[in-house]
Amino acid sequence: MSVFGHWTRTEGLPAFAYRDAGTTWDPIIDPPATGHRVHLGNRRITLAADTEGRSGLWDEHTGCRWITERTGVSRLGGLSTEGAHTGVFGPTFSQVRVADEDATLERTVLCPEGEAPWVLIRIEVVNQNDAAMRRALTEEWVVRPRLVDLEFGPRQNGTEAEGQAVLLENVGGERVTAESGPLALTVEVDLPPGGSRTLWFRFGLDDGCPPTDPAALYSGSLTALRERLPSASARRAPEAAAEVPWHAALLTGGACVDGVLGGHTLDQGSAYSFRHGFNGAARDPLQHALPLVYVEPDLALSVLRNTCAWGSPDGDLPYALDGRKRPWTDLFRPSDQNLWALWLAAEYAAATGDLDAFARPVPYHPCHRADPVPLEENLRRQFRFFIDEVGVGEHGHVRILNADWNDLALGETGIDREVMIEHGESVLNSAMAAWVLPVYAGLAERLGDTATAVEARAYAADLRERVASEWNGRWFRRAYGPGADPVGDNDLWLEVQPWAILCGAADPARARSLLTTIDETCRAGSPLGARVRPPSRQGDRGSVWFSINMTLIWAAARHDPDLAWDEWRRMTLHAHSAAYPGTWTGTLSGPDAYLAPESDRPGETWALPALGVAMQAYPVANLHSHAQPLLGYLRLLGVEPTADGRMRCGGDGHFESRTLTVRPDGSGRLRGVGTIGVLTRDGHTVRGTGELTWQ
Secondary structure: OOOOOEEEEEEEEEEEEEEEOEEEEEOOOOOEOOOOOOEEEEOEEEEEEOOOOOOEEEEEEOOOEEEEEEEEEEEEOEOOOOOOEEEEEEOOEEEEEEEOEEEEEEEEEEOOOOOOOOOEEEEEEOOOOOOEEEEEEEEEEEOEEEEEOOOOOOOOEEEEOOOOOOOEEOOOEEEEEOEEEEEEEEEEEEOOOOOOOEEEEEEEEEEEEEOOOOHHHHHHHHHHHHOOOOOEEOOOOHHHHHHHHHHHHHHHOOOOOOOOOEEEEEOOEEHHHHHHHHHEEOHHHHHOOHHHHHHOOOHHHHHHHHHHOOOOOOOOOOOEEOOOEEEEOOOOOOOOOHHHHHHHHHHHHHHOOOEEEEHHHEOOOOOOOOOOOOOHHHHHHHHHHHHHOEEOOOOOOEEOOOOOOOOOOHHHOOOOOHHHHOOOOHHHHHHHHHHHHHHHHHHHHHHHOHHHHHHHHHHHHHHHHHHOOOEEOOOEEEEEEEOOOEEEEOOOOOHHHHHHHHHOOOHHHHHHHHHHHHHHHHOOOOOHHHHHHHOOEEEEEEEOHHHHHHHHHHHHHHOOOHHHHHHHHOOHHHHHHOOOOOOOOOOOOOOOOOOOOOOOOOOOOOHHHHOOHHHHOOOOOOOOOHHHHHHEEEEEEEEEEEOOOEEEEOOEEEEEEOEEOOOOOOOOOEOOOOOOEEEEEEOEEEOOOOEEEOO
C-alpha cells in the first residue's frame, strides 16, 4: 500500500517495516530534505528515529531542547549502520539490520519504560562465517544541544542549549561524556564460527541510574509496554487492531515530566515544538489527555495539573509557553481554553471516581509568584474567568476575543479584526460550552460546590437555546460581529456543527439532516475525512483537521453510526497510505491537519510562508494525529461522561485497557484505577478495587 513499507508485528507489538523510498520532500520554509522521521518515547525522552538509520533525542524537561539530531551509528569493522535504508519502527523503539559476507549487525534503540532520560541500545553481532571472527565494534554519537525558542522563518542554527553532560556508556563498562561534540566507545568482539554476542550501550542525559541488568530492562520494558497498551477490534474498522495500540504508544511517548511546573507536558509536538519552539495552545495538551483517562489515567491527571499550572490566579490560561516555558500571550488570546480544562477534569472524575485528586494543591506559573491552590479551586477560578471575563456579547453568545478554536477565524470572517476582538461572538464556543458546563457541573456537585453547579447548568441551558436559534434551515451559523450579517449563514463552517448536535441544540431529525448535508459537502470526495469548509468553485477552502473530525465522529455516532465509522476509517493511517502512498506524512504519524484533495499538495499539510510558520516544515509527530483517533474510537463505543457525573457506554466494537473494557454487545466494565478504587454508579460510591459495569 505505502511505498515506505508495511505494517507487521515485532515483539508481540504492532510495528512498521520501513524502507527509505529515496524521496525528497519540501518543508516549504526550509530547503528540500531527504529522510523521514517517526517520534517514539517514554515519559521523559523523545527519540526521533529516521529512515536513514539515524536518531535525534528531544527533552522538554526544562524547555524545548534537542540533545542531538540525526546521529547515532554502530560500526563493526567495515560494516556500518550508517545510511541503513530498511528497518523496523516499533511503538517505543527503532531497529536496523545490516550484513556482509561474514557478519550481521542488528541495532535496536529503545526508550525504556518510565522516565529515563536516555535510550538503551542493543547490538547483536552474529558471525556467519565458518572461521573465528575478531572485529572492533564502535558506537558513535555526536552531541548537538540546541534550544528552540520561537523560531520563525528559514531555520537558523538556533541557540545552543545550556551545557549539560550527555553520556555514552558501554553498560557496566567504559563511559564518556560531553556537553557537545562527538562521543565514541570501542569494544573488541571475538566470535567463534556461527557465534553471536549482544552488547549494550546507553546514550542521553546522565540521571545517575545506570541499568544493572540491561537485558532485563529491555525485556521488562517490552513486557510492560505490551501490558499497558490497549487492544481493540471492530467489525467496521479492522485497522483498529494495529492503530489503537500504536496511537496510544505514540501519544504517551510524547509526554515529558516537567521540571518547571510539575506534572507532565503533552504538547502538540510537530512543527510547533520541534521546529518553531513553543508549546501551544493550552487547549491541546488538555484534549490530548482525554483518551488517556481510559488508558493511563495517572498521566491524564498529571497533564491536567501541569496545564492548569500554566495559568494565573485569576483563572486565565495563556495561549502557549515559549521554548523556555514562559507564558506567551503576544499572538493569540482564545476564548475556549478554560472549557478544555473543565472538560478533562470532569471526564477524569467521572471515569475514575478519584475525587481526592481535586483537593491536592496545584501551583501557578512561577512568574505570578502566587501560592498554590487545590485543583478544585484552580478549576473554579477558570470557570469564573470564563463566565466573568470572557463573557458573552450582544447576541448572548460567548465572546470570540481574538480566536476561538480556529486561530485564524477572525481573518476569515470578513469583519474588522479589532471590532471582532472587542465585540465578536463565537457560536462554536457557545455550543461547546453548552456541552462542557453541565458535565463540569456534575463534578462541582460531587465536590460539594452546589452554587457553581447550579450556575454552570443555567448558563449552559441559555447557551443551548441560543445555539438552537442559529439554525438557518441547512446548518448552524458560525459567529457574529456587530453591524454585520451572521458569519456562516451562506456557507457551512464545520467546526460548530458537531458541537451543536452534542449539546442538544439539534433534535434528532435536525441532526440527521445536518449530517447528510455535511456528508454531501464537507466529506464528498475527501479520502481523509471532512473538510472544515466545503470546496468552492475557486477550489480548496478548508483543510481536514483531526480535532474537528473527532467531534464529527462523536456526534454522528448518536444518529448515523455508518457515517461515524466511515469518518473514523478515513482518519486512519491506513486511509492516508491508500490515498497518498508516496507521502510519508500520514504513514505512521501526522500533522494537526491535512490539505484537502482540491489543494496543490493534497495529503500534505499547511504552510504560511509569509508568516514564517509551516506545519509542513515538521509534518509528523503532532499528537492530534494520535489522540483524536483514540478518543474518536472510544466515542464510537459510546464511552463518554454524562451531565450527572456518570459514564455512558455502548457501541459496536471491542476495546480493552488496564482500566476499561468495552464489549461489542454494548456493555462496559471499568476497573479500579491504580490505588484509587473509588467508582460511582447511580449516585452510589463503590470502594475497593472491584469492578463496575455500566450501560
